[in-house]
Amino acid sequence: MDIEDTLLMIPGPVKVAPRVLRAMSKPMISHRSPEFGRIYDDCRELLQEFFETKNEIVVMSGSGTCGMDAAVGGLIGSDDRILTITNGKFGERFTEIGNRYGRAISVDFEWGMPFDLERVEAALEEGVKAVAMVHNETSVGIINPAREIGRLARKHDAIFIVDGISSIGGNEFKTDEWGIDIAITGSQKCLAVPPGLAIVSVSERAEEALNESSGGYYADLRAHLKSVRKKPTQTPFTPAVPLFYALQEALHMAEEEGFEARRARIARLAEAVRAAASALGIELFPVLNEYSRYSNTVTAMKIPPEIDDEKLRGGMKKQGVVVSGGQERLKGKIFRIGTMGVCSEGDVLRTIQALELVLAKEGVINAPGEGVAAAAKALDR
Amino acid sequence: MDIEDTLLMIPGPVKVAPRVLRAMSKPMISHRSPEFGRIYDDCRELLQEFFETKNEIVVMSGSGTCGMDAAVGGLIGSDDRILTITNGKFGERFTEIGNRYGRAISVDFEWGMPFDLERVEAALEEGVKAVAMVHNETSVGIINPAREIGRLARKHDAIFIVDGISSIGGNEFKTDEWGIDIAITGSQKCLAVPPGLAIVSVSERAEEALNESSGGYYADLRAHLKSVRKKPTQTPFTPAVPLFYALQEALHMAEEEGFEARRARIARLAEAVRAAASALGIELFPVLNEYSRYSNTVTAMKIPPEIDDEKLRGGMKKQGVVVSGGQERLKGKIFRIGTMGVCSEGDVLRTIQALELVLAKEGVINAPGEGVAAAAKALDR
Structure with a gap:
């Protein structure tokens, strides 16, 4: 081949445009420099438009799963429960992550079958700290009802996490309008950047609900939120610099279109x-x-x-x-x-x-x- | 600038060679394909020489900290204790990670001061599952005695974890000869690859000591070990493909020298x-x-x-x-x-x-x- x-x-x-591939061949810079901070800020600003959100945006050096891990791990400790709704492989991943750090109550549908909202609402009556779902279930090609689940989550005062990894920028996806507290995407999907970055938007409500110390050390949302408020804007751990170059170029390309x-x-x-x-x-x-x-x-x-x-x-x-x-x-x-x-x-x-x-x-x-x-x-x- | x-x-x-930068501009491939598997295997083989080890090698898409997190998180659960020896910022990071998942007993020296082996041995008498140290403490420019601590760890039957992030390939570093069960490096140091990959070698002894489920979901050593034994060789989550291209090129460059x-x-x-x-x-x-x-x-x-x-x-x-x-x-x-x-x-x-x-x-x-x-x-x- x-x-x-x-x-x-x-x-x-997915296929990456040659100008985005070429952007990666720039020399390395210090990740604590104002130069890196400006690239990161430029990305964060465009990503807010991309996500249709006013929430804070952080970019983590890892796959989309790293973003899912950070969201669930930050909110769910050993005493917390999360409702996960599944109809494919990536929904089930939320269940696995929830059970790693706390307890997941899962409402499972056959892979490729649609959500039944009544079953979801019944499960919500049990009381959970958060609800997690996949918007575009990549494993089966279905779009799940984020707007409707968002309403239910709000009604039951649960933080709403949506995996928008293969969705944001391709399907209709309204982070703020649908009340999504934490939305996640990956660089290698609709942004057409090489894989290696997880992008996460976090509402104030979600940030306030983060536990002081739960979840993984590397995939830590609190640490990322703290670092984007430093001057210059930073990441807590050394970022994958070439992928940030690519992300910036790809976002400008998408903005031009x-x-x-x-x-x-x-x-x-x-x-x-x-x-x-x-x-x-x-x-x-x-x-x-x-x-x-x-x-x-x-x-x-x-x-x-x-x-x-x-x-x-x-x-x-x-x-x-x-x-x-x-x-x-x-x-x-x-x-x-x-x-x-x-x-x-x-x-x-x-x-x-x-x-x-x-x-x-x-x-x-x-x-x-x-x-x-x-x-x-x-x-x- | x-x-x-x-x-x-x-x-x-660090500075990256133009030929390594250019290697990243190849088109993306499927990370489940035989083509990716061959690149990964080629890297793993050369990395064994680079680490001077016969142990299994996994490459994680994340910073060096992701590798430290995977090592400590995989071994240390809520009932486990780890001895961390510190004389700088990165040693202290081991303590933080240990306390995230279990309990760290730290033997701390002033930043930039050398280890006192008697204090380390006294702490080992308390009984710990693992010992973690930084070989080359980047924050202060000192090389710590991995060979000597390795002997003590073996004597006290503890798994020996060494952060070789800014060391392996630059300073003398003998993974097998020094009895290092888990050695870690990052792509952006002596390999002269852009940042974004953590490389971890794992001995059989360390693998047997991994807990069934502890640590972070994304930075999971068990998942990575399982995936490198699949055909084609894989990673559990989508890898940062361009960085693997760069790693392969840089390893060949280092081998040529x-x-x-x-x-x-x-x-x-x-x-x-x-x-x-x-x-x-x-x-x-x-x-x-x-x-x-x-x-x-x-x-x-x-x-x-x-x-x-x-x-x-x-x-x-x-x-x-x-x-x-x-x-x-x-x-x-x-x-x-x-x-x-x-x-x-x-x-x-x-x-x-x-x-x-x-x-x-x-x-x-x-x-x-x-x-x-x-x-x-x-x-x-």
Whole structure:
């Protein structure tokens, strides 16, 4: 595989623009210098727009999980309870983290099934300090109802944590309007930066609710909040400097396009993928109810019974297009196409074409063409 | 400040070679792919040589502190005790981490003063699960006696953790020979990679002693050990892919020079800095005994009484050379020059020259010249 000539269409890490890659090749600077502080402040300001929030923003050097860990670990100590709502791999991760530091009460739905709000509300009656959910469940391609759960959390006076890792900047995501106390994203998703940074917004209410000492030492929200108030603005531990260069460049790139315009473009790309799936007789994986929607950043589809995972994704990879399979219990059952960040219309068409050629070769469809035509039509709207 | 024309002489992040910076601008790949697994394996193999160990190596996406957190958090739960030996900022960090998860018994020496082995042995009589120390205490420029403490730890059947963050690859550091169960380094020190990766070696004895569930969720050694045994080799959470590209390139660069040759070169550079200090009448900060040595990777010096920190470091920065000040209680009292990784003889001479010009301007010395001459003589040996 020639990685310089491969199209990465997985739901993160995603394709990174050459100007963002080049930004990383600047020399290192001291992370305690005013120069670093200015880069960090510039990022934090643009990230507030990106998150649609006035809350404080911190950037941690670690994966999105580092941000989830910091949120839950900061709030949940051995005497605290957190409600976690799950319908996929990353929701379950919240449960695991909650049980590492305190006690998680989980309301679990089958992977890919929608939330039932009545079950959530019943669980809230038990009394919890916080509620955590995944907005865009990357493992199954469903958007969960953050606005509605936010209302319930507020009603029951619980801090509301939302994993927006594969969502913020791609799907509609209104941190302040939806009452999200802690929102989390990762650099390698809709920001189209390489992986390695977790970005976390924290409301005053959430900050006041942080325990004095709980959670992990490295993934510590309190330490990060303290450091962004220093002059120059800092991180508590040495940050991954090149990734901050990349983040700054990518944020400026997104601002030039317009955050709203980018979300609209991403929505069109996902519609094209869904239109192609429909034309090819491929079933979408998630089951929706009135509170849920298909994700615009990752489309999860069932692998047609006439073909297996290895042939489908292996065949596409031979054509230079990398898509994802299912995770854990969904391995071999679904495949997933990411449409985030700087993914283009051409990238989507090339991906659908590769898919069609494999399906035709394996006899799943008679001839290639209908998928690309349906996608092109959707893109033309 | 033009960062493209500035010489970074702080004890990390350090100067990164252009070929390593350029390696980061390759496109992203899936972190679950065989391609990523091969890069990780190549790094792990070279890192074993770099650490002088046969132990398992894991690379975590986070700062060196993430590695310290993983080591202590994995071993120390609420019922466990750890002995921490401190004579600077980073030793004290071990105490903080130990107290986050369990109980730290600390044997504290003044910052920059050498360890007294009798006090350490007396504390070991109390019985602890692990002993943690910093080999090269970056905050004060002293090398602490890892070999001797290793013997004591073994005698008292305690797991031996050594922070080798600013040491491994620069100072003599023998992981296996000294009986170090967990050794830690950071990418931005002697490897001359940008910051953002913690590298941890783990002995079988240490792995067997890990608790089933303690410490932070993100900085979890158990999860990392499990993932490196998967095929393809993986990380438990999305890794900072560009930093792995950089690590691989930098390791090959170090291998081309020779790990031994690099350490010898670094020793010569530090001797040149110490020779210049002596010629300029500048006192070295650490106090040594028979078990301690001056660091070859960071030289800590007292700021002469005739000049202040702002004028000294500010004046050098105006000439394009960035050195570090003291941390916390040593702020304004010392300054530190790093000599690690790809730092060259020319870099050291430029640094000494900048220092001399500032000292002459402020009337601390009569005229510049003796420092550079002394450094050049030391380099010529």
